[in-house]
Amino acid sequence: MAGPGGGSSDVQWCFSQVKGAMDDDVAEADIISTVEFNHSGELLATGDKGGRVVIFQQEPESKNQPQCRGEYNVYSTFQSHEPEFDYLKSLEIEEKINKIRWLPQKNAAQFLLSTNDKTIKLWKISERDKRPEGYNLKEEDGRYRDPNTVTTLRVPVFRPMDLMVEASPRRVFANAHTYHINSISVNSDHETYLSADDLRVNLWHLEITDRSFNIVDIKPANMEELTEVITAAEFHPHQCNTFVYSSSKGTIRLCDMRASALCDVHAKLFEEPEDPNNRSFFSEIISSISDVKFSHSGRYMMTRDYLSVKIWDLHMETQPVETYQVHEYLRSKLCSLYENDCIFDKFECCWNGNDSVVMTGSYNNFFRMFDRGYRHDVTFEASRENSKPRSVLKPRKVSTGGKRKKDEISVDSLDFSKKILHTAWHPLDNIIAVATTNNLYIFQDKVN
């Protein structure tokens, strides 16, 4: 069955792998909170609520099966953040990893930024596959020999060893955020990055940890006048002076750092007027933008609010150029979704490598893809039942009308505890990583 992907409608998505514990009892620390491919797609990082980062590496394509893309296997696991306690405010700081962003690779080592609510860390992940051996100053166990027994000089040589992947924190960027960090974004200059919390956006230099520049501050002089918060921010992929930030009111502001040091005044304001017919108690909540992502081309940006995905042309501020309904059938259920807290869920969205397809998650472990060219959309489910290797994913459908067709699922049967908030698309290939609560599913297109 055809599905969107790569601009053609011939893509068939197949199950490839699933990572994580298979039992139904989910430990809270294992809940995946972020997923990100690196720039080559060879590495896939996940962060979880327990503050750990797990990096998977794609195996090189095997010669036996040249058509089959390599599998992702664990490459490195490390504890990025620990829970902290702010004694001054009597507050616990969660160790949950909110975002991971990879730096473009400059040498043999890999670097990534990971952040929790308050602190950003730069991690270096490097391989060690040789070790020096042949010291004649030391015994086997490492103790130094009595110098009187040493009669020759021998230079140690490097010998191969089993591959060891080490992760070490190279920088810690702390104490710059009063509110909770929701985004980090590496600049195209590869030297600076931004971090955003509810009210402020800060600019950092990767080498400097004791200082950051505040570039956006929407904190009102009087907090009682607060009406909106920053929900996400991202640098433009090519223009190092440009970034956007989205708000809880459904607006996106594009800022140019060349205009002034403090970018409180936007260069562009993207806002779609609200449809008065859709007004409800919860209109404000569902218009809050949970994610904003530039297209790879830099020409468009995508925003995700509770019910839809919108594509904006940077040249047109008045309305999005495309709007895709993710789960419009939930509009009549907003009250229950408010009661069970689902209405506050922050879904992310992502582009495929050539910007022809966008993807986002939904409930019941469903995720949706929208093909922009073919105006084609499809719903898939990440579940154990569809987990046979290379089994083709079957499109799912939610029945909205009175009659439920066979194979359709009714809105009331949807499991709202199974939500897909985080998805990632390989930058070059049709490989996607979809995070359910505590499992990571990897799907690939069927290669024939």
Added chain:
Amino acid sequence: MNATTAMEVNIEAKRILAVSISKLYASRTQRGGLRLHRSLLLSLVMRSARDIYHSSRECEAPSCAQSAPEEPMETSSSPEEPIRQPEPEPQQATAGSETASDPEEPGSEAEEYDCEITEDKENMSPERQSRKRRGKASAAPDFLPSKRARLEPGEERHAAPLGSCRAGAGDSLTTLSLNRVIPAF
């Protein structure tokens, strides 16, 4: 709007208010501290629910219009209490006194809260403890959303002591003082 629909809306609004208040309370004890974004959204819903609640009540009983102004003052001030509790007292007094002045703009939800705050001064609990020193007194009137959002630099909310007593803490949920549930927390 006929009486039945008004009543349904009223009940719905009341229910949403109750749900919102319990969420608000629960969020104060969650790990990681109060989330500004969530609190803001909760307050927006509460505000809408409150407005609809009051407008539907007015629809129901136009003759009660006179007593209505009293109630908004109490009901709106109560939800703000839990949020205010961790905050220092001196601010409240000044804030409360300044609220009455704003002229109402239709649809300006912010201002609606203003006149409701005036009552609050009397109701402010002297027991509220705060270890934080506040800066300047807040210039603008209080209203529910801002209370929630009211964080000074470097400050975050923490669970307030439950000991603060408010007048009328004995009111039951079924009475108009739905929002007095908060002081009981």
